[in-house]
Amino acid sequence: MDHSRRIGALRRKLRQAGLSGLLVTHLPDLRYLSGFTGSSAALAITRFKAQLFTDGRYKSQAADEVKAARVEIVSSSPAVAAVQWLAVQPKVDSAGFDPAHTTVAELVRFKSNLPGRLRKSFLVPLEAPLVEPLRLIKDEDELAIMTEAALLGCRLFDHMLGFIRPGIKEIEVAAELEHQARLWGAEGMSFETIVASGARSALPHGRATTLALPRRGFLTLDFGVILKGYCSDMTRTVYFGKPKAEERHAYQAVLEAQEAGVAAVAAGVTCGEVDEAARSILRREGLAEAFSHSTGHGVGLEIHETPRIGAGQATRLQPGMVVTIEPGIYLAGKFGIRIEDMVAVTRTLGQILTPSPKALIEL
Amino acid sequence: MDHSRRIGALRRKLRQAGLSGLLVTHLPDLRYLSGFTGSSAALAITRFKAQLFTDGRYKSQAADEVKAARVEIVSSSPAVAAVQWLAVQPKVDSAGFDPAHTTVAELVRFKSNLPGRLRKSFLVPLEAPLVEPLRLIKDEDELAIMTEAALLGCRLFDHMLGFIRPGIKEIEVAAELEHQARLWGAEGMSFETIVASGARSALPHGRATTLALPRRGFLTLDFGVILKGYCSDMTRTVYFGKPKAEERHAYQAVLEAQEAGVAAVAAGVTCGEVDEAARSILRREGLAEAFSHSTGHGVGLEIHETPRIGAGQATRLQPGMVVTIEPGIYLAGKFGIRIEDMVAVTRTLGQILTPSPKALIEL
Numbered sequence: 001m002d003h004s005r006r007i008g009a010l011r012r013k014l015r016q017a018g019l020s021g022l023l024v025t026h027l028p029d030l031r032y033l034s035g036f037t038g039s040s041a042a043l044a045i046t047r048f049k050a051q052l053f054t055d056g057r058y059k060s061q062a063a064d065e066v067k068a069a070r071v072e073i074v075s076s077s078p079a080v081a082a083v084q085w086l087a088v089q090p091k092v093d094s095a096g097f098d099p100a101h102t103t104v105a106e107l108v109r110f111k112s113n114l115p116g117r118l119r120k121s122f123l124v125p126l127e128a129p130l131v132e133p134l135r136l137i138k139d140e141d142e143l144a145i146m147t148e149a150a151l152l153g154c155r156l157f158d159h160m161l162g163f164i165r166p167g168i169k170e171i172e173v174a175a176e177l178e179h180q181a182r183l184w185g186a187e188g189m190s191f192e193t194i195v196a197s198g199a200r201s202a203l204p205h206g207r208a209t210t211l212a213l214p215r216r217g218f219l220t221l222d223f224g225v226i227l228k229g230y231c232s233d234m235t236r237t238v239y240f241g242k243p244k245a246e247e248r249h250a251y252q253a254v255l256e257a258q259e260a261g262v263a264a265v266a267a268g269v270t271c272g273e274v275d276e277a278a279r280s281i282l283r284r285e286g287l288a289e290a291f292s293h294s295t296g297h298g299v300g301l302e303i304h305e306t307p308r309i310g311a312g313q314a315t316r317l318q319p320g321m322v323v324t325i326e327p328g329i330y331l332a333g334k335f336g337i338r339i340e341d342m343v344a345v346t347r348t349l350g351q352i353l354t355p356s357p358k359a360l361i362e363l
Numbered sequence: 364m365d366h367s368r369r370i371g372a373l374r375r376k377l378r379q380a381g382l383s384g385l386l387v388t389h390l391p392d393l394r395y396l397s398g399f400t401g402s403s404a405a406l407a408i409t410r411f412k413a414q415l416f417t418d419g420r421y422k423s424q425a426a427d428e429v430k431a432a433r434v435e436i437v438s439s440s441p442a443v444a445a446v447q448w449l450a451v452q453p454k455v456d457s458a459g460f461d462p463a464h465t466t467v468a469e470l471v472r473f474k475s476n477l478p479g480r481l482r483k484s485f486l487v488p489l490e491a492p493l494v495e496p497l498r499l500i501k502d503e504d505e506l507a508i509m510t511e512a513a514l515l516g517c518r519l520f521d522h523m524l525g526f527i528r529p530g531i532k533e534i535e536v537a538a539e540l541e542h543q544a545r546l547w548g549a550e551g552m553s554f555e556t557i558v559a560s561g562a563r564s565a566l567p568h569g570r571a572t573t574l575a576l577p578r579r580g581f582l583t584l585d586f587g588v589i590l591k592g593y594c595s596d597m598t599r600t601v602y603f604g605k606p607k608a609e610e611r612h613a614y615q616a617v618l619e620a621q622e623a624g625v626a627a628v629a630a631g632v633t634c635g636e637v638d639e640a641a642r643s644i645l646r647r648e649g650l651a652e653a654f655s656h657s658t659g660h661g662v663g664l665e666i667h668e669t670p671r672i673g674a675g676q677a678t679r680l681q682p683g684m685v686v687t688i689e690p691g692i693y694l695a696g697k698f699g700i701r702i703e704d705m706v707a708v709t710r711t712l713g714q715i716l717t718p719s720p721k722a723l724i725e726l
Contacts (some may be wrong), residue, residue, distance in 0.1 A: 127467075182537060
């Protein structure tokens, strides 16, 4: 990871925003810029310097991980230390902070630790995020890791096809999936594994329960792994037994919508257009009401990143973005179906990172 | 869970704070007060009413879970809807919010959604948390769940004693533990499982790696499960092979410190006194420097709650608190040892909730 390049790109944005200093406290931003993976730190950036503050627990780890910033070990709050450091840097007359990741209480504390003359105007809330637009566009190193994470997800899905059968409890399915993920090197799961079977498949966020998988009906598996900090995300819906005509038809509609969404992904296309490509298929099938969420979202160091692939979203896709395409339908008391891939935006089109089969699997 | 009683107790605190309304957005607080377990909601409380705002995904779940408040499904931000609802309640001239769990950006958004005359003074940052002091004292229902969660932890430790052996990778240990936890009903782990063996046991937060357990040396397991929303937390350190005299001596010192800490737990005692009871033993053994963290912390719906059992802490223990007692020593490059129990404060003394053996286990 070329952290110096990333910090350089951030400095250009900082200058454009008319700021001479920046406080970074959101940990995924901080990891992106510096490589630090600990749970307590703050990063201060000026036009010429970058300094990371953390506590004694992370002394050796920070020395190993952080090359593009100086490391300072502090015994009090790293963020307060970073603010105080910024305040005494030459030619730094203001420092931006991220209002979306700074609590009201933290801001009060930062200000009370500044000299009186700086309390009112030194800290400036950013009008727009500065690090997020950089993180949005994955570089080659990031794409390599995310490809690996996505493929690990596919390997897990394949493994689960040999494990699931009617009568097994949903939580046993989640347990097996997470166990195998660990054994294959995942640092963790990127969100709470969704195992929703039978009528429960109609819950978009069905946590695994102690209910047994049915002899007949859908099973939705939505899960992701974390590999080197990056999240994967995929969903497949399979069927136990022989689907009824209505169920098969609904599955085909979701699959067609999902493939239309993937096919719409291309550099320069708006997120709203991708959403509409998927949504229009379900609308045509009379399933518009049953598709109650957005078509997808960005993914990376966090499981939900910008852009949002939702109705009317004007953000244009750019090469290097990685998004999910995951239309679904939910018919309360009956069944639900969702199919999700991770898709990387290239110079021309969208490249699927999760090549697991999508045709209806009957078990 | 008697949510009406909890909301009643909160109203008394609200009155004492001179407020006529309260916005609750921190999800563990909201769950404590209403029973709602979803991931997106806000709760508004006045002297006579309580109303929970959530989105369409949680319609049926909120109806099932929430009895002590009215539920309103909204299509925009639940927190903004709650603020707007508070602003039009009769006799509500101000509403408190929690500055430690409200971002600067959220506060700006709340204010911009209020009528002009209310923007400046309607929302008041709480000077001290109002819900936290209630959550601190666990009621009988909570103690029953936490006892169950802690015992599940002990059962897992016992299971792991039959699984661990030299040559197995740390991540395989974590995978087995988490898998079995799921099968025995855990909703998840309450934090990233720590499996730190050999020289890595000297890392207080050693994530499981692909390193193999050593033929000779310590292994620290620090883990917790989530059961009905409540966290357990326990640590045991075992030894592979025959410990050297120095290692055995160090283990005995930590064990003595841990038991002194537990013995010091009693209603009315300060947290600083409990910390000192454990710390003084390690100081006597010349290990004061190696004990680089606090003795313990409160635990409940969150893995880290108040009070902090640290040096000089003046907070007095009260019946119903549940805290961890977890002294440890960390000798970089050599080894580390930590022993941790969950302890419930009763009217008289401290009752251990994690009765797994603590005498040094040699495997």
